[in-house]
Amino acid sequence: MGNRPTIADIAKRVGVSPGAVSFALNGRPGVSEQTRARIIEVAREMNWRPHRAARALGGAQAGVVGLVLARDPRTLGSEQFYTQILYGMQDVLSAGSSAVQMQLVRDTAAEIDLYRHWAAEHRVDGLVLVDLQLDDPRLAVVRELGLPAVTLGLPGEDGQLPSVWADDAEAMTTIVDYLAALDHRRIAHVAGPPVYQHTARRTSALREQAVARGLTAESVPTDFSDAQGAAATRTLLSRAERPTAIIYDSDLMAAAGLGVALELGIEVPRRLSIVSFDDSVLTRIVHPALTCLSRDTYALGAQVATSLLAAIADPRSRTSIRTETPRLVVRGSTTRPA
Template structure:
């Protein structure tokens, strides 16, 4: 191994060489009890062989507390103005840390490329005791990064890469199946799906669940549009769907969140459609206003407030107990999301009216 390779060694490399977890490596590096002598010897040997040197920030984080947890979002802050998930989710985080006299540090970064620098700055500055990892991506590199930085982490749902961090989960797949079953029972045979960017793990899982459910219910393969969870994205996707030829146009559209669903409702109404007779609409999240729009929105209730509160409590427990404690939190499974049927879904009309554009 060259000197350059030695400088690049990470805690992940040490864990792999020693045949143990990154949490165990962290315990050995910080001279904590609870590691078997043979395991400790393997870790020490791997550290020496790889020339690994733990960062001062990672070691300091194990010895002192900032009394704050972090949430880093690779989003433009303005896009959250009408978001039906993150406002109640952040409120839940605040509720979850209240009992521990702890603060929530929210950071926005320009793009995903800037996230690594943001996490490193939080760790090196000892500004947070741990982070909640949201918007999980496929093959998410942040899982290993946060372990290498020594930052205690709680993920929203379980990632598709190895992770020793506890996760707070809910069943998106079951909720999507409920939606498709509802539309099929109403008599819809042509449905469409407007989801989020497929780099997000939850967007891909929901899309895949929608595909399976439509196939299982004998529906024709529907049109899929990838949007961005914003009202503008939902409106643009709806125009795209309504511009299809009548034989291809869906009689029902499932949206990845309520914001896009409400925007889609407005677009369809402006184009002269009568909802839900000419188009059924389903959202996701059950935002506060979803019961008050007209028609009131059929949607999936996910309770982001409870998700944020439980994620914060799990992270605070993880920080306070430490990796060498026998009661380190495990995965938490929230109540399954459920379909809330309101006025925006109905059997499709035999002869939909023509648009008035």
């Protein structure tokens, strides 16, 4: 039963003091190589594992990093992306026998509460902040709490926190390049909520590109839900001069948009090309499969974990890592306008 061996048990068995065992097991000087080996062997034999709480209590780490997702329970849909991130993170962290504590909350206020809670209870050693907002209120809180953190997305203006990011502007340019090459002149963009930094970057990149190339472009904000994605699509496609291509900020909305096109009898891709900013199974199972930007989300998660571990080890480190710009994967949903 629950009676796991303690460091004292090992000490007794080997015939040394508990302190010596602690030194040995943590690779710290203070014991001869001989006894160290002996201790390690006995520890393995007895199937010893450190008691996390005991370690954490001694001022050490909790062995947990936190990741909270703020979204309405009914607007779920981006899980695919974050599940992959989670997977990537876990594989890196479990090597250091840490774990990721993922939690879903309703909104940013709840998210902040949770951070305070976690900090107070010493539950986590570090945080991953996702879905960065313009003027993000979380940044100040995290700084105040003194918790190491890494942002996934754009780096903070003033480089407050280390971050792992991809260039959204460049990604948008990739898409527009492609659509322009196909001769699309009227492009629409079903975007996420404007408070998000990535949405803002994409939107402005599209505008710039449109001006530079003399295209008509328009971004429609949504809350990322399939319902609003569908609604936006319906509005766009009901116009007299409807767009010949629509870029969606998420795979969920893209799929929903495709459904609307089918429902309106607008052939995809002949009469409407669709591009999704996210890749996932979803883009592959609908018909036609969706052209999208794809990236190695698993690797991204691993990257985030690595950065976070570095930030925890040295809280003053401030290195941001720019990841590869997502690649465009062309599938059946795009072609030259009819």
